[in-house]
Amino acid sequence: MRIWLAQHRAALRDALRRLAGAPLGNILSLLVIGIVLTLPAAGWLALDNLGKAVGNAAGSQQISIFLNPDAERRDIGEIESRLRTTVPGQWRFIARETALKRLQDTEGMAEIVASLPRNPLPDAFVIEPADTRPDSLETLAGAFREWPKVAHVQLDSAWIKRFDAFLRIARLALSLLGGLLAAALVAVTFNTIRLQILAQADEIEVARLIGATDAFIRRPFQYYGALQGAFGGLLASLLIAVGSHLLSGPVGELVALYGGSFALHGPSSRDALLLTAAGAALGWLGAAFSVALHLRRETP
Amino acid sequence: MIVASALTKRYPEGREALAGVSFEIADGEMAFITGHSGAGKSTLFRLMAGIERPTSGSIVVNGQNLAALRKGAVPYLRRNFGLIFQDQKLLFDRNVLANVMLPLAIVGLPHREAERRALAALDKVGLHGREKALPIALSGGEQQRLAIARAVVNRPAILLADEPTANLDAASAADILEIFRAFHQVGVTVIVATHDPQWMARLSPRILRLEQGRLLAGGTA
Numbered sequence: 001m002r003i004w005l006a007q008h009r010a011a012l013r014d015a016l017r018r019l020a021g022a023p024l025g026n027i028l029s030l031l032v033i034g035i036v037l038t039l040p041a042a043g044w045l046a047l048d049n050l051g052k053a054v055g056n057a058a059g060s061q062q063i064s065i066f067l068n069p070d071a072e073r074r075d076i077g078e079i080e081s082r083l084r085t086t087v088p089g090q091w092r093f094i095a096r097e098t099a100l101k102r103l104q105d106t107e108g109m110a111e112i113v114a115s116l117p118r119n120p121l122p123d124a125f126v127i128e129p130a131d132t133r134p135d136s137l138e139t140l141a142g143a144f145r146e147w148p149k150v151a152h153v154q155l156d157s158a159w160i161k162r163f164d165a166f167l168r169i170a171r172l173a174l175s176l177l178g179g180l181l182a183a184a185l186v187a188v189t190f191n192t193i194r195l196q197i198l199a200q201a202d203e204i205e206v207a208r209l210i211g212a213t214d215a216f217i218r219r220p221f222q223y224y225g226a227l228q229g230a231f232g233g234l235l236a237s238l239l240i241a242v243g244s245h246l247l248s249g250p251v252g253e254l255v256a257l258y259g260g261s262f263a264l265h266g267p268s269s270r271d272a273l274l275l276t277a278a279g280a281a282l283g284w285l286g287a288a289f290s291v292a293l294h295l296r297r298e299t300p
Numbered sequence: 301m302i303v304a305s306a307l308t309k310r311y312p313e314g315r316e317a318l319a320g321v322s323f324e325i326a327d328g329e330m331a332f333i334t335g336h337s338g339a340g341k342s343t344l345f346r347l348m349a350g351i352e353r354p355t356s357g358s359i360v361v362n363g364q365n366l367a368a369l370r371k372g373a374v375p376y377l378r379r380n381f382g383l384i385f386q387d388q389k390l391l392f393d394r395n396v397l398a399n400v401m402l403p404l405a406i407v408g409l410p411h412r413e414a415e416r417r418a419l420a421a422l423d424k425v426g427l428h429g430r431e432k433a434l435p436i437a438l439s440g441g442e443q444q445r446l447a448i449a450r451a452v453v454n455r456p457a458i459l460l461a462d463e464p465t466a467n468l469d470a471a472s473a474a475d476i477l478e479i480f481r482a483f484h485q486v487g488v489t490v491i492v493a494t495h496d497p498q499w500m501a502r503l504s505p506r507i508l509r510l511e512q513g514r515l516l517a518g519g520t521a
Contacts, residue, residue, distance in 0.1 A: 003408030010405060206389045209351065210450070211379035212406045213372070 007216065015223035018196070026228070029192055033232025033279060036185050038239045040178035041275050045240060045267060047170055053255070053262050061132050063141050064154040065125040071149040076123060079147060087140065089129040096121045122151060134161045182282055185232075189225045189286025196221065197294045205298070218291045222284050229283020233276035241266045301327055302348060302458070302489075306357035309343050309513075317343040319513045320357070325491060325506075327457070330484045332500055333493040335510035341493035342386070344510070345462040348491070349383055350374045361458070379407060382451030382488075384461035388443055390435040396422065396446055397431040403454045421453040422446075425479055441472025448479055458489040465496055477503060 019026050067075065076093065083091050099121040104113040129140055141155040197204065204217055244266030255262040267275070307321040318340045325331050333341050346352040347359055350366050359366045364377060391399050400421055404414035422428055425445040427438075435443055444464060451459060459480065465473035473496075481503055484490045492505070500507060509516045 006410060007405075007408045010411075202389075203391055206391060207402065207406060208375070209349075209378070209385070209389065210383060210403050210406065211375045211454075213375045216375075216406055 007219065011219035012223050014220040015227055018220070018224055019227060029188070029228060030231050030235055032188055033185055033229060033283070034235030034239060036181050036188070037233055037236035037275060037279055040174055040181055041236055041267070041271075042240050042243065043170075043174045043177070045244065045265075045271070047167060047174065049264055051167055052265075061128070061137060061160065063127045063129065063137065063144065065127065065144050065147075065150055066152040066154070067123045067125075068149045068151045069122060071123055075149040079125060079149070082147060083125065083127065086143075087127060087129060088131065089127060091125055091127040094124045094126060096123045099124065134164055182278075185229065185279070185282045186286040186289065189228065189283045190290045192228070193221050193225055193287045193290035194294070196224070197290065204294075208298075214295050217295060218288065221291045222287045225283035225285075225287025225290075226280040227283070229279035229281070229286075230276050231279075232283070233279025234272070236279070237267050237272035237275050241272075301325070301360075301362065302491075303360045304344075304348075304357070305359075307344075307347065307354050307359055308356045309340075309347060309352065310355040317513050318347070318354075318510075321510070321513070321515045322357075323508055323515060325489065327489055328484070328487045330480070330490045330503065330505040331492070331508055332503075332505045333491065333508045333510060334495065334497065334500070336495060338512075339495075339510040340513040341495070341510055342462055343513075345460060345493045349381055349460055350377050379403075379454060380457055382448075382454065382456035382459040384444075384447050384451045384459070384464050386463040386466055388447040390443060390446060390450075392435050394434075395431065396427060396433050396435065396438070399435065399446060400449045400453050403450060407454065418449075418453055421449040424452070424482075425449045426475070439472070441468055441475060444468060444472070444476055445479065448476070452483065452488075456488070458491065459483055461490075461492045463494055464492060465494065 065079070067079070080093065096119055100113060100119045103121070104110050127140075127144075129137065131137075131140075137155055137160075141153045144150060144153045207217060244264055248264040248266075251264045252262065302325040304324075305322050307318055308316070309318040310316045321340075321344065333344055335341050343352070347354055347366070348361070350361075350369065354367050357367070361377065362380060364373075366377065369377060391402070394402075397415070397418055400418040401414045404417060409417070419428075419431065422431060425448050427442060427445055427449060430438065430442065435446060438446060448461075448464075451461075461480070464476055464480075468476065480490050480492065490505075
């Protein structure tokens, strides 16, 4: 075990030495890897932000229940009781007189309302459910329609459903793009390691002849690939964090113009860790492929 | 102990480098494999070192049949040998000390201990003080001594050398063979493939004479 750990330490040292040994080439490789990782990760973060923004908008999503004109005080009490017991969230009752008064107070409506022979507006409830998922809202609205003395239930969730569908497609497209770019990263590392192997072909040959196992040969290259990928992941996290920071102000102003409030969030430390780990894993994989191919070709 | 039985090596193009070669080399013995160019010496060297596999027959080293050895076990077998190649196979971008430390890094010896043993090996072959030099700065004889230091640093039981005195002047070749004699005297099995007969009388080794892939004689010079 001690020997195994010592060999891993030596391989890591060797990989770090190689990284430091060719700074310009490695910086360029890191940039490529960083950008390759930035694209899907930034896309995921953007979708996450959009999802949260939609969640905020959906948070004020309302369901309106309009009662039959013949609904009486007792019927209203029954609905209040049902809302209290079955619907988590907030709700308020708007009496038909109150609704007419509001309409009357609206600019330009006073004369029209005054000309009406009777109040045409129904009693209504406005509900803001705690669960704002499109499916839940739809189910709730369906349940309200079955309640007695309910004439009409209005739920304007179509746009949320459309947006939800858009998010699903965007996530799928981003997953495909992420897969392609991950393959590209593996290919980039594969090629980088292949060039290193060619440069050290003599050393590899000698080491094998005097008793080095394939694992011993592979190890420094795999560490190199993993380190390069990990540094690329860190760079991608940094790029996304800087981008989020620069965009958060303008996005906040834009949302404010539409009367909302939304703060763009950058990558969390967990996101950065995940991105670093993904970069390391892909780099390791590319290096492992590259060395395995070389060793297979060179084995008599 | 090395036991070869009906050892045959035929290359894909049809050339038969060895044909039914059988011999035994006891522990601590010194044996020279001789013959003209193309006699099969280097092929036998490669088969004994596990670098190639025989087409038929068997070669057993310390109880392990190399012909039947699984691929993953070959590196561990090679660690029993100190291998000295005709072209030395030195790493010219690493200094003398790093070249000698390579086999010790492979077996996972701690750096400090590896350095101590590498320096001792360099001392034995007369390269003390040349640790920091690059191999390119060494003479032909010194390069061969460096190759020997790398081969013996792991304290192998068997030293296997392929044409170790080729391209060396007489004085350097004599030095190299004296080093082999010294290792033989401390119990190391020394097997040397050479086409140069002038050293045999001096060292009195057992001779395995090959001609066109066949073993003609085995005895003492």
